[in-house]
Amino acid sequence: MADPGTSAIGAVDGRMFIDGQRTGSRARQAVDRGWAGLPPVRRVRMLNQLARLLRERSRALAELESLDVGKPLRQAEDDVAAAAGYFEFFAGVADKVFGSSIPLGQGFLDFTLREPLGISAQIVPWNYPLRLASRGIAPALAAGNAVVAKPAAEAGLSILYLAELALEAGIPAGVFNVVTGGRETGAALASHPGINHITFTGSVPTGIAIMKAAADNVVPVTLELGGKSPNLVFADADLERAAASSASTLMQNAAQTCTAPTRLLLEQGAHDRFIELLATRIRAIRLGRGLDNPDMGPVVSERQMERVLGYITAGSRDGARAITGGVRAQARELAAGYFIEPTLLDRVERGSVLEQEEIFGPVLTVTTFESLDEAIAIANGTPYGLVTGVWTKDLSKAMTAATAVKSGQVRVNGYSVEGSIGLPFGGYKRSGFGREQGIEALASYTQIKNVMINYGPS
Numbered sequence: 517m518a519d520p521g522t523s524a525i526g527a528v529d530g531r532m533f534i535d536g537q538r539t540g541s542r543a544r545q546a547v548d549r550g551w552a553g554l555p556p557v558r559r560v561r562m563l564n565q566l567a568r569l570l571r572e573r574s575r576a577l578a579e580l581e582s583l584d585v586g587k588p589l590r591q592a593e594d595d596v597a598a599a600a601g602y603f604e605f606f607a608g609v610a611d612k613v614f615g616s617s618i619p620l621g622q623g624f625l626d627f628t629l630r631e632p633l634g635i636s637a638q639i640v641p642w643n644y645p646l647r648l649a650s651r652g653i654a655p656a657l658a659a660g661n662a663v664v665a666k667p668a669a670e671a672g673l674s675i676l677y678l679a680e681l682a683l684e685a686g687i688p689a690g691v692f693n694v695v696t697g698g699r700e701t702g703a704a705l706a707s708h709p710g711i712n713h714i715t716f717t718g719s720v721p722t723g724i725a726i727m728k729a730a731a732d733n734v735v736p737v738t739l740e741l742g743g744k745s746p747n748l749v750f751a752d753a754d755l756e757r758a759a760a761s762s763a764s765t766l767m768q769n770a771a772q773t774c775t776a777p778t779r780l781l782l783e784q785g786a787h788d789r790f791i792e793l794l795a796t797r798i799r800a801i802r803l804g805r806g807l808d809n810p811d812m813g814p815v816v817s818e819r820q821m822e823r824v825l826g827y828i829t830a831g832s833r834d835g836a837r838a839i840t841g842g843v844r845a846q847a848r849e850l851a852a853g854y855f856i857e858p859t860l861l862d863r864v865e866r867g868s869v870l871e872q873e874e875i876f877g878p879v880l881t882v883t884t885f886e887s888l889d890e891a892i893a894i895a896n897g898t899p900y901g902l903v904t905g906v907w908t909k910d911l912s913k914a915m916t917a918a919t920a921v922k923s924g925q926v927r928v929n930g931y932s933v934e935g936s937i938g939l940p941f942g943g944y945k946r947s948g949f950g951r952e953q954g955i956e957a958l959a960s961y962t963q964i965k966n967v968m969i970n971y972g973p974s
Contacts, residue, residue, distance in 0.1 A: 542690030543635045543662040544710060551691050552632045552660030556611035563607035563658060566685035570600040573681065577674050581646055582806035584671035586813040586854070587769045589806060599650035599678075601937045606658035606957075613659060613958060623972020630962040632660035633736070634712030637705045639726070640675065641718045642668035642816055643772045643876075649675050651937075651952050652715040652738075653692065659961040661713070664693045666705055670816055672696050702726075709733050713961065717774070718742070720899075720946050738950030738960045740774065740942060742874050743902030746895040747777035748917060750888075751785035753907035754929070755793055761905075761931050763797035766858040766878040767812045772820070774947075777905040777931060778875065780882045781894055787884055794860060794880075795839050801858045803845055814854040815877055821854040824877030828859060831870040836861040836881070872898050888913060892920045901944030905931055923947075 551559075570577065577599075578592035585592075615628035636656040640649045645667050656663050667675040675694055682692040695701055702722075706714055707729040716726050717740040730737050747765075749758050765776050782790055804810030815821050821844065828842050841859030845851075856878055864870050864881040871883060885891040895904055901923040908914050908929070918926040924942045940954035950960050 543664055543693050546662045546688055546690035547632075547634050549688075551662060551688060554660075556613070559610045559658060559660070560607045562686045563603045563610060563654065566682055566687065567600040567603035567607065569681045569685055570596060570603065570678075573677075574600075577646060577677060579807065580673040580677060581671075582813075584645065584673050585642065585769070585772075585816055586806045588767075588804075588811070588813050589809045591769060592806070595644055595647040598937060599646045602647075602650040602654040602953075605937055606654040609955060609958065610658035613962065615964075618966075620968070623970060625969040625971060627967055629965045629967065630659075630958075631965055633961060633963055634661060635710060636661045636663050636713040636715060636961060637708070637711045638663055638665040639702050639705065639714065639716045639718070640665060640667045642670040643769055643774075645671045646674040646678060648717055649678065653678075655952075655957040656713075656715075656961045657687070657692065659958055661961055662691050662693070664695060664705065664711070666695050666697070666702055669696070669698045703729065706730060707732065711735055714738070715950075715952075715960070716740070723948065736960070738942075738952065739948035740902075740950075740952065741946060741948040742774045742876075742900065743776075743923075743943065743947050744779055744872065744874050744898045744900040745775055745777045745903040745905065745923070746779045746781050746921070747905035748781045748891050748895060748907065749783065749786060749790060750891075750906075750908040750910070750913060751783040752909050752913075753786070754909070755786060755790050757929070758907040759790060759793035759797055762794055762880060763801065765931070766798065766880065767801055770812055770815050770856070771878045771880075772815060772876050774874075775903045775925075777903065778880050779871065779898075780880055781891055782882055782884050783891070784884045784886055787882075791839060791860070791862060791882070798840050798858045798860055798880075803847070803850055803855050803857075805853070812858060812878065814850075815856060816854070818854055820877065821856060824856055824875055824879060827870060827873070827875045827877070828861070828879060831861055831864065831868070831881070834865060834868045834870065836864045836868075836870055838862075841878070866894060866897065874900070888916060892917060895921050895923075899946040902942075902947040903927065924951075 574596040577596045581592040582589045613630045618626040620626045638652045653663050679694045706726045714737045720741045723739045723741040802811040806813040839860040841857035845855035859879040862882045864883050870881050903925045904921040904923040906917045906928045914928045922944045940951040940956040942951040
C-alpha cells in the first residue's frame with residue numbers, strides 16, 4: 517500500500533516486514549480465502565481471545581501508550597480496558613449480523629444478506645492510538661472484513677503490539693495488518709484501488725483529502741473529524757459536580773480529546789461561583805511524566821505545544837482573561853517536556869478564534885449566556901457538532917437543549933459512564949458522518965444484498 521520509499525511495517529505470520537504492497541496482497545488473500553465465510557461463531561471465539569490477551573497484557577500495552585503519547589499510566593490502562601471492551605462487544609454481535617425477509621406473495625421468497633465490504637483501511641490518530649484503532653478494527657473484523665491499519669507517525673507502538681496479539685489469538689495472517697509511515701503512507705492507503713472502505717479520525721482538512729481520494733475509487737468512508745464541544749452549565753445545576761467534571765476534562769490526555777467539552781457556556785447567574793470552584797480544582801492538577809501517574813501529562817509534541825500556546829496568545833489579544841495557567845510549565849523537573857499549565861480562559865467572545873476552533877490542548881474557554889435560547893444558539897454556533905454537555909436539574913430545560921443542539925451525542929449531568937462503548941458515536945456538520953461504537957457501527961462495515969427467488973409455477 518505504501519508509496520515507493522515509504523516504510524510500512526505489517527504483521528504477517530508473526531514476523532515484521534517492510535513492503536506495503538505485500539500487506540495489501542495478504543489482506544486480499546485473507547478476504548478471498550474465506551475469513552468472511554468462516555462460521556461466525558469462530559470469529560466470536562477469536563475476537564474474545566484477542567480481548568482476553570489485551571486484558572492479560574494490559575500493563576505492557578499501557579506503558580507503551582504512556583511512553584508514546586505522554587498520558588498518565590492509569591489513563592493508558594483505561595484505554596487498554598476500553599480496547600478489550602470493543603472486541604468483547606463486537607464478538608458478541610459477530611454471529612448476529614442478520615438479514616431480513618420481505619413478503620412478495622405466494623410463490624416468492626425474498627431476503628437480504630449483510631455482507632462484508634472487503635478490506636477496510638483504518639487511519640488512526642495519535643491521541644488514543646489503541647483505543648480508537650480497536651473501535652474500528654473490532655466491528656470490521658466481526659463483520660468479516662480484513663483490515664489494514666495505519667497508526668499516526670507519533671504513536672504506533674501499541675497498534676503493532678495489537679497486531680501481534682491478533683495472530684496469537686488465532687486470527688489468520690493477512691486479516692489484520694499494520695502499515696506505518698507519515699502522510700504519504702496515509703495518502704497512498706486512502707487512494708489505493710484495492711481498498712473497499714476507509715475509516716478516519718482526525719482533522720477536517722485531512723478528512724476532506726481522504727474523501728476526495730476515496731471518491732476516485734467510489735469507496736465509502738466513515739469520518740470522525742473532531743469537535744468544539746460545548747458544555748452548558750445552568751445556574752440550577754449541581755455546580756460542584758459540574759466543576760469536577762470540567763476539571764477532569766483537562767486531566768484526560770491533556771484535553772487532546774475530540775469529545776473534550778472545553779467550550780464552557782455558563783449561565784450568567786452561575787458564573788462567579790462556578791469559576792471559583794473550577795479554578796480551585798484546576799490549580800490542584802499535578803503535572804508529570806506519564807509513567808509516574810500524575811494527574812496530567814504533557815502534550816504529544818513540541819509542535820502541538822506551540823500550537824496550543826499560540827491559541828492562548830491569540831485569545832489574550834482578543835480580550836480573553838487567564839484565570840489560571842496559560843503558559844508553558846515552569847518547574848525545573850518539567851522543563852524538558854512539552855507541558856502546558858492547565859488553563860482557564862474567561863470572557864471569550866462569541867465568534868472569536870478561541871471560541872470557534874478546536875484547540876486540542878488543556879485549555880477551557882468560558883462564554884456566558886442569559887437564556888436557554890441564547891445558550892442553544894451559542895452551542896450551535898460553530899462548524900462542529902460532536903458532543904454537547906448539559907448541566908441542569910430542570911428536566912424540561914435538559915430535554916429542550918438535548919433536542920435543539922446539533923451534535924451526535926448529548927450528555928446530561930455527567931460526561932462519562934461505564935459501558936459507553938455500546939453507544940453509537942459520531943458527529944454532525946464538520947465533525948463528520950457515519951457512526952462508530954454500538955450496533956449501528958456495523959452499517960459502516962457491511963453492505964446489503966437482496967435475493968429474490970421465484971419458486972412458484974411459471
